[in-house]
Amino acid sequence: MRELLNRGLSVTVLDDLSTGTKAAVDLRARFVEGDVRSESDVRNALAGVDCVFHLAARVSVRDSFRHFVEDIDINLMGTCNLLRCLPPDTIQRFVFASTMAVYADADGPDPVSEEHPVHPLSPYGIGKLSAESICTQVLKQKAIPFIALRYFNTYGPGQQFTPYVGVITIFVTKLLNGEKPEVFGDGGQRRDFVHVEDIVAGTIAALSGPTGVYNLGTGQSTSVLELAELLIERINPAIGISFAPVQVGELRNAIADISAAKTYLGYDPQRSLRQDVESVIEYIKRLPRN
Numbered sequence: 086m087r088e089l090l091n092r093g094l095s096v097t098v099l100d101d102l103s104t105g106t107k108a109a110v111d112l113r114a115r116f117v118e119g120d121v122r123s124e125s126d127v128r129n130a131l132a133g134v135d136c137v138f139h140l141a142a143r144v145s146v147r148d149s150f151r152h153f154v155e156d157i158d159i160n161l162m163g164t165c166n167l168l169r170c171l172p173p174d175t176i177q178r179f180v181f182a183s184t185m186a187v188y189a190d191a192d193g194p195d196p197v198s199e200e201h202p203v204h205p206l207s208p209y210g211i212g213k214l215s216a217e218s219i220c221t222q223v224l225k226q227k228a229i230p231f232i233a234l235r236y237f238n239t240y241g242p243g244q245q246f247t248p249y250v251g252v253i254t255i256f257v258t259k260l261l262n263g264e265k266p267e268v269f270g271d272g273g274q275r276r277d278f279v280h281v282e283d284i285v286a287g288t289i290a291a292l293s294g295p296t297g298v299y300n301l302g303t304g305q306s307t308s309v310l311e312l313a314e315l316l317i318e319r320i321n322p323a324i325g326i327s328f329a330p331v332q333v334g335e336l337r338n339a340i341a342d343i344s345a346a347k348t349y350l351g352y353d354p355q356r357s358l359r360q361d362v363e364s365v366i367e368y369i370k371r372l373p374r375n
């Protein structure tokens with residue numbers, strides 16, 4: 086939103102504030118508080134719009150097992166509602182925030198390309214993959230160019246703390262509170278941690294690239310155990326790690342092959358975990374503590 090506004094574009098934000106906050110909405114944007122499943126809210130938000138970035142979603146893999154009806158309702162049916170509300174002839178492009186959770190698990194830590202088989206392990210992944218499919222179908226029919234971006238593990242300052250989403254925010258918050266980070270299984274699951282500013286740059290690049298599906302990550306792999314050790318070293322070297330059982334629905338390996346986004350969108354991630362995790366630590370340090 087902010088980056089689009091900085092480029093002089095007009096932005097409307099639709100959000101029901103279920104996890105988002107009004108304070109996070111730039112005052113230069115037009116804000117519609119509403120539900121992506123509501124026809125009137127979405128039609129109101131779409132007035133005068135020529136490009137859509139669809140990010141509204143429930144975003145927890147683990148929580149999606151408990152709340153799969155609500156998750157599918159928001160992530161899939163909300164997408165269907167948005168598609169049916171698109172005004173004819175004015176939308177130039179539709180960009181959808183999809184996820185690495187659509188992929189089948191990989192045998193090893195090699196990066197997976199967009200050709201890797203899809204086989205979501207969670208209701209969250211199923212909802213996102215189905216949403217990608219219905220977008221492809223309906224937008225082709227409406228002749229609206231469509232890009233799906235499969236975001237990998239995104240981190241950065243400003244991420245809301247929840248017990249389920251954003252392992253970096255969760256670990257940093259725990260460590261700053263003097264608690265041990267909790268690692269699931271042996272911590273050998275490997276992730277591609279990508280800074281939110283790189284995700285923003287890739288998402289904006291999708292305004293003009295060729296249509297299709299693209300991974301947005303870094304191509305770099307870090308295990309959850311390595312992450313815990315890195316954060317312990319930075320925040321509280323005296324503290325240990327606690328281990329908990331493996332969670333259902335989580336991929337063992339999720340590293341992005343970003344060749345397609347590099348070639349066709351000019352995507353070029355600049356941030357590195359070791360350097361840029363500091364911005365998250367500083368951000369969380371400044372938040373009021375209990």
Ligand SMILES: NC(=O)c1ccc[n+]([C@@H]2O[C@H](COP(=O)([O-])OP(=O)(O)OC[C@H]3O[C@@H](n4cnc5c(N)ncnc54)[C@H](O)[C@@H]3O)[C@@H](O)[C@H]2O)c1
Pocket residue numbers: 099100101102103104105106119120121122139140141142143144159163182183184185235236237238239240245
């Ligand atoms: N953070 C990640 O690592 C990651 C990885 C892959 C994909 N994604 C996708 O990126 C997008 C943004 O994720 P995020 O991490 O910023 O999460 P987020 O929770 O901060 O953003 C989702 C937003 O959707 C809003 N929302 C939820 N239900 C809604 C509804 N019914 N109607 C209108 N708004 C609603 C929430 O209030 C919130 O502001 C999501 O689509 C998510 O699936 C995120």
